[in-house]
Amino acid sequence: MYALVDCNNFYVSCERVFRPDLRDKPVLVLSNNDGCVVALSNECKQLGIHRGVPLYQIQDMIKQHDIAVFSSNYTLYGDMSNRVMQLLTDMSPDIEIYSIDEAFLDLSGFDLIDLESYGRQLSRVVVKSTGIAVGIGVAPTKTLAKIAGRFAKKYPGYKGTCVIDNDEKRLKALKLTDISDVWGIGRRNVTKLKALGIMTAYDLTLRSKSWIQSKLTIVGVRLWLELKGTPCIEREDSRARKSICTSRSFGEMVSTYDELAESVAYFASRGASKLRKQHSVASMITVFIYTNRFREDLPQYTTSQSLKLSSPVSDSVQIVEAALQALRMIFREGYLYKKSGVILQNISSDEAIQLSLFNKKDTKKLNKISQVMDEINRKNGDDTVHLAVQQMDRNNNTANEQAVKWRLKEDYKSARFTTNLKEIIQVNAK
DNA sequence: TCTGGGGTCCTAGGACCC
């Protein structure tokens, strides 16, 4: 059996831990640049607000219903997530952290344990120790555990834990689950399946394997088996990433090469440090730049450029250099750019590197420099030291230099309560 | 005025090999 542990409205719950006055009030959390809604409290859901709606479209409702609005604070959410996951790790034999707010527990060997009371104990401990409420679904496959988890949250009768441990419960749950609520069936396939008369998860299980294969490929067959009780979804944690993408929309559009280059250098070096963290190297890099696709009145330019590196590397110097080389190949004057990004690909372990005959760079030395930078930044905070091209501290200069336009816009950000002493003191002083 | 970021997997089709 598997247990899915899923935090309720996770980002909202994190904000509420430090703002208990908002417990029963409508709260929402925005995406980067305060663009769209990414998390909402149940009160907001009841008002008809949906995930993904742009902020400007709901300004009136926010005023009218006095909705509390937060910019996303990933430092805070990441730290709260670690606390929840640590508790789950302590209380279970085998945990797979699936996302920032979800984990699967492998319950092999729990045959003699009452899974319902085990689930309730887990959720009691988590909410008491962290302030974050969780829903728990228990079932023989991950896909069924997801379905059980939905029931746990939807019906108060389950008291936060729903267990599917026999065929009668399984079939009942499948019949009550709309096809659009099945994990792995997205918008496109919902339209397709409903047109074919498949309305519930149960309807899907009635079709033959070959029918599923022809409509939904091998992915659908796995899902079909999972719904019927045969586990076939592998765990995907603890694997090194196969690609690492770092990108951001800008707070304000930028037009010059220099501004774009700063952003690309910054993303490239952040990517390089993620790469080193998982002990990998990359031998291909892609840089992309976008104009603002919503501004139909402006000329549009969206492009990318990939470069193969002469040997796999992970040091910031070589990766930033390659990224800027790619950017020079695609940059065009006369556009207002809204977003850039860097993708590191062809990733392999840093233990067995095929060295190039032609790479004249002293990779050993550059790696050492990056290691030292990582160490300093780990102790003193991100970007304490960085490459000069990144121009991190330009905002602090008193000269008439322009502010860094591409920096994120975050007007409603809470303090990093659990990780940043200076901010905690400021909040207390207030 | 204002519209997120970071991933994975699968398939089809083309280039190329013997």
Next chain:
DNA sequence: TCTGGGGTCCTAGGACCC
């Protein structure tokens, strides 16, 4: 008129997840 068989690798695009 008639034009093989079997394979790998790479890429772009689509679909999905949180």
